[in-house]
Amino acid sequence: MSSTFTLRQSVLAISLAFGASSTTPLSFAAEPAADEPVHQVMREIRLQAEQESLGEQKLDRRQIEAMNGIDGNITTLLRINPSVQFANKQQASATQGELAPADISINGAKFYDNLYQMDGMSLNNDIGPTNNPNKGVSSTNNATTPPSASQGFAIDTSLLCEVTVLDSNVGAEYGRFKGGVVNANTCAPTRKLGGQVSVESTRSSWMQYKLNDSQRASAANSTTADLQPEFEKWTYRAALQGKLSDNFSLIGSFVRKTSEIPLNGYGNGLQSSSDANRKVQKRGNDNAFVRAFWTISPGVKADLSLMHAPSSGDHFIANTKDSSFHLKSGGSGVNLGLVHPVDWLGGATMDHRLSWKSMDSSRSADSSIWKAWRYSSEKNWGVKTGTNATGWASNEGGFGNVDQEQENIDYKGKLKWDPVTFLGASHAFQAGLELGQQRSSYVRHTQYEQYQGSININSCALVGGGVDTQYCSMATPWNAASTVRGQYLAQQIIYYAGSYELSNKTRAVHLQDDIKAGDVRLRLGARYDDDELSPKATFAPRLSATWDVGGHGTTQLEFGANRYYGRNFFEFYARAKRMALQASPQTRRLSNGVLTTWGPPEMATNWSWIKLGDMKSPYTDEKMLGVSQQWGGMKWSAKRVLRAGRDELVYHVVSAANFYWDNVGHTNSKLWTVSAETVRPLQWAGTSTRVQFGVDKTHTNSSHADYETTVRNIDNGLDGYVYYKGKFMLLTDMPATNYNRPWTARLLLSTDVPAYRLKLDNFLRVRGPESGLVSTGESKLFDGGVATVFEDATVGKSISWDMRVQYALPKTGPGEGYVNLAVENVTNRSNPLYASAEIVYEKGRQFTLELGYRF
Numbered sequence: 001m002s003s004t005f006t007l008r009q010s011v012l013a014i015s016l017a018f019g020a021s022s023t024t025p026l027s028f029a030a031e032p033a034a035d036e037p038v039h040q041v042m043r044e045i046r047l048q049a050e051q052e053s054l055g056e057q058k059l060d061r062r063q064i065e066a067m068n069g070i071d072g073n074i075t076t077l078l079r080i081n082p083s084v085q086f087a088n089k090q091q092a093s094a095t096q097g098e099l100a101p102a103d104i105s106i107n108g109a110k111f112y113d114n115l116y117q118m119d120g121m122s123l124n125n126d127i128g129p130t131n132n133p134n135k136g137v138s139s140t141n142n143a144t145t146p147p148s149a150s151q152g153f154a155i156d157t158s159l160l161c162e163v164t165v166l167d168s169n170v171g172a173e174y175g176r177f178k179g180g181v182v183n184a185n186t187c188a189p190t191r192k193l194g195g196q197v198s199v200e201s202t203r204s205s206w207m208q209y210k211l212n213d214s215q216r217a218s219a220a221n222s223t224t225a226d227l228q229p230e231f232e233k234w235t236y237r238a239a240l241q242g243k244l245s246d247n248f249s250l251i252g253s254f255v256r257k258t259s260e261i262p263l264n265g266y267g268n269g270l271q272s273s274s275d276a277n278r279k280v281q282k283r284g285n286d287n288a289f290v291r292a293f294w295t296i297s298p299g300v301k302a303d304l305s306l307m308h309a310p311s312s313g314d315h316f317i318a319n320t321k322d323s324s325f326h327l328k329s330g331g332s333g334v335n336l337g338l339v340h341p342v343d344w345l346g347g348a349t350m351d352h353r354l355s356w357k358s359m360d361s362s363r364s365a366d367s368s369i370w371k372a373w374r375y376s377s378e379k380n381w382g383v384k385t386g387t388n389a390t391g392w393a394s395n396e397g398g399f400g401n402v403d404q405e406q407e408n409i410d411y412k413g414k415l416k417w418d419p420v421t422f423l424g425a426s427h428a429f430q431a432g433l434e435l436g437q438q439r440s441s442y443v444r445h446t447q448y449e450q451y452q453g454s455i456n457i458n459s460c461a462l463v464g465g466g467v468d469t470q471y472c473s474m475a476t477p478w479n480a481a482s483t484v485r486g487q488y489l490a491q492q493i494i495y496y497a498g499s500y501e502l503s504n505k506t507r508a509v510h511l512q513d514d515i516k517a518g519d520v521r522l523r524l525g526a527r528y529d530d531d532e533l534s535p536k537a538t539f540a541p542r543l544s545a546t547w548d549v550g551g552h553g554t555t556q557l558e559f560g561a562n563r564y565y566g567r568n569f570f571e572f573y574a575r576a577k578r579m580a581l582q583a584s585p586q587t588r589r590l591s592n593g594v595l596t597t598w599g600p601p602e603m604a605t606n607w608s609w610i611k612l613g614d615m616k617s618p619y620t621d622e623k624m625l626g627v628s629q630q631w632g633g634m635k636w637s638a639k640r641v642l643r644a645g646r647d648e649l650v651y652h653v654v655s656a657a658n659f660y661w662d663n664v665g666h667t668n669s670k671l672w673t674v675s676a677e678t679v680r681p682l683q684w685a686g687t688s689t690r691v692q693f694g695v696d697k698t699h700t701n702s703s704h705a706d707y708e709t710t711v712r713n714i715d716n717g718l719d720g721y722v723y724y725k726g727k728f729m730l731l732t733d734m735p736a737t738n739y740n741r742p743w744t745a746r747l748l749l750s751t752d753v754p755a756y757r758l759k760l761d762n763f764l765r766v767r768g769p770e771s772g773l774v775s776t777g778e779s780k781l782f783d784g785g786v787a788t789v790f791e792d793a794t795v796g797k798s799i800s801w802d803m804r805v806q807y808a809l810p811k812t813g814p815g816e817g818y819v820n821l822a823v824e825n826v827t828n829r830s831n832p833l834y835a836s837a838e839i840v841y842e843k844g845r846q847f848t849l850e851l852g853y854r855f
Contacts, residue, residue: 005689044596053544054558054626056167057081061161061421062690066303066750066761066804069255070202070822070848072235073101074116074163074184079765080748082673082694083107083167083180083641084540085211085739087134088770088835091800091842092221093210096232097261099311100133100282101151105169105739107643108669108700109179109620110707118184119291119305120412121355124834127153127406127440128571130362130706133313135615137225140315143399143448144495144578146327146363152206152406153309154285155387156255158237168624168641169544169560172510173414173432178566178620178645179451188293189241189249198852200235200820204228208410208844210830213586214842221269223318224259225281233259233711237852247295254751258332259283266319270383282314299349300340310360312433321381325365332749333357347418354411361404368400372452372472374487378475391456392478397513400448400495406570410436410506425517436506436843440570443499444581453587457478463597472595492598494583502570502577503850506531512542519548522530533568534617540565544624554629557689560624561713565617569707572612572649572661579607606657613662634691636676643669649707667702686755692748700740703732713755721787723780724773728787733771737834743768757808767798772834795839798831800824815855822848
């Protein structure tokens with residue numbers, strides 16, 4: 001028995017011995033102790049309550065507990081939000097060993113167009129977010145570019161006390177997004193000393209797999225992380241918090257997540273004679289976090305946080321010897337905040353935030369040389385997978401070492417004035433300044449070489465003398481005649497060691513006036529953004545109006561018209577630089593039965609085909625209309641959101657050898673959302689229950705799936721027509737095939753039973769049928785051309801019920817223990833998904849167990 005397993009057993013036994021509590025590490029909700037008096041004298045101010053918009057949803061600590069998913073990441077919490085859609089593969093049964101956060105779309109925008117913040121510091125990664133691990137092996141096994149992600153840090157939800165989603169009518173304070181804003185916050189401790197430790201686990205044996213016929217046939221002998229027949233996940237959490245004095249307090253937390261995914265090294269269940277047949281892929285996320293809170297004087301507060309949040313993955317290339325590689329992502333951050341009054345400006349408050357972060361998207365590999373041999377007695381580690389020339393290959397090597405890094409230094413200053421009255425209305429002014437410096441670097445540390453094209457040979461002698469022992473083998477290939485003595489690799493491609501660096505400076509100013517006149521509130525705002533990756537500065541108006549019908553706060557109408565500008569990514573500028581490190585393919589031949597050598601490498605010229613278009617900043621225009629009503633102890637709301645995304649970047653093939661990153665993409669979204677939430681918990685028989693409900697109807701069409709989509713003029717990609725649902729339309733106007741469920745209904749019931757130290761959460765989600773678009777192979781004549789006929793490949797609706805039980809055992813000594821049991825897909829229903837042109841399934845019933853101790 002391994003020492004690791006013994007340690008885990010010990011931790012579980014200790015946790016059980018102490019009992020359990022349902023509070024997660026940073027749920028610091030205890031009341032201040034009686035011996036902790038609070039003395040604070042502040043200047044007299046007048047308050048005007050912040051406008052509560054229908055475009056804003058807040059999740060407090062209790063709701064975070066209720067919505068927490070098995071992997072404990074931020075986006076999983078947002079399943080309750082009717083404006084949020086998830087990627088098709090997020091719940092796919094075949095890939096549940098992964099730890100990467102789910103990608104989301106807010107109001108139809110691309111998943112990389114959201115703004116993620118933690119305590120005011122951006123978590124966004126701009127290196128190349130479309131090349132992310134959620135796309136599977138096609139992304140991780142990339143010879144030139146290690147995978148990246150839109151969320152630069154994989155934050156565990158145990159760190160958080162509040163998450164706020166801004167999905168529409170977003171104020172001028174926020175910019176550089178086209179989808180929505182996700183604000184995650186940690187909170188100051190409320191008692192002298194407290195802490196918690198816990199261990200959580202789930203595994204494949206605790207989950208019911210739901211696989212299609214093809215997956216089921218391949219699962220037992222899977223060689224790919226796209227089909228994971230086994231996995232085992234562990235999460236270790238420890239937290240400590242305390243008020244060291246009336247004015248100074250600290251919180252600290254460490255979280256480690258691990259996942260092991262055993263796979264076959266070689267396909268079809270066959271055994272290699274000279275290489276490992278069973279290989280284990282690994283994933284890991286760490287979150288080390290410390291935050292200090294300091295009340296310097298009345299009205300003057302500072303906070304400082306340090307975060308180290310690396311993620312990693314160990315992978316291998318299937319059917320290949322010496323092919324292991326290690327992926328590194330995440331990084332570190334420092335975040336400093338200061339709030340103080342500015343009396344000489346007429347009773348204003350200034351909020352400063354200075355942050356630094358560094359993120360990785362890097363790879364280290366066992367080898368920097370790839371060779372594609374045919375099986376022979378010398379190259380004898382491959383297995384036979386087919387009958388063609390490549391059906392019995394003995395590949396070896398890897399992709400080499402590449403470091404990608406993004407570094408940001410950002411300052412945000414926000415000045416908020418106390419409300420002043422003039423012209424018969426109350427005005428709460430706000431102004432802000434943002435300055436940023438971004439740097440992105442790419443370093444290929446070692447020359448990477450590919451050798452392929454195995455050809456029969458009878459001698460490895462070289463023209464000019466010598467023998468090739470590296471790329472020629474004197475052993476008869478498996479499919480060659482017995483008179484053939486060996487094989488040589490004919491084709492060579494070289495990727496040179498090299499580096500490049502890109503930088504960007506960003507500037508932004510915003511102004512906003514929150515006006516209140518009687519029962520009407522009007523928010524007038526504008527935002528100016530400028531950065532060096534976009535040749536033109538942008539100006540975004542933000543307007544919203546709210547009418548409190550009757551003046552009692554029970555019925556409100558809200559309207560908004562806003563523009564949101566996104567950002568350009570380093571990838572648009574980096575691809576040509578990366579391709580410039582590549583040599584053109586070279587092929588050597590035999591000369592009178594003797595091997596020639598490859599000539600001097602010639603640099604490839606295809607990098608020069610890639611050009612920058614206008615590089616405008618993509619934007620979204622939004623119109624929103626909503627109503628909210630308090631009735632029956634519930635707050636009901638309904639809203640209509642219309643969005644038009646324009647000048648979106650795509651990879652535009654204008655003609656042969658003439659490629660542009662161009663602003664020719666567009667997205668249109670139409671959404672109805674209805675939601676309801678209890679104003680106060682429902683009390684019954686000693687229990688307390690909060691109810692949350694949301695339903696959406698969504699329609700999104702888009703010219704592209706993401707900015708990597710190639711739109712081709714040479715085959716009428718921009719102007720070409722298709723025939724779909726009985727009418728002709730532009731190919732670029734077809735419905736989106738991801739993040740586009742036509743409707744979803746959600747219900748969350750969170751019940752506390754204090755007498756039994758029990759919390760019970762039930763989350764029910766019903767999603768409408770999902771459609772993929774497939775060509776029928778037919779075509780119709782239209783407008784002097786030919787239109788391809790498309791039809792829907794529709795799968796049925798999905799119904800899932802997730803349950804979470806939190807049980808606190810009786811108190812022992814200074815604290816108490818807890819047991820948390822999560823059951824996802826309680827009914828074990830088979831929920832189909834349409835992904836990558838095939839029907840797959842969400843996972844079946846899955847259990848997760850957490851044991852811990854809190855004091």
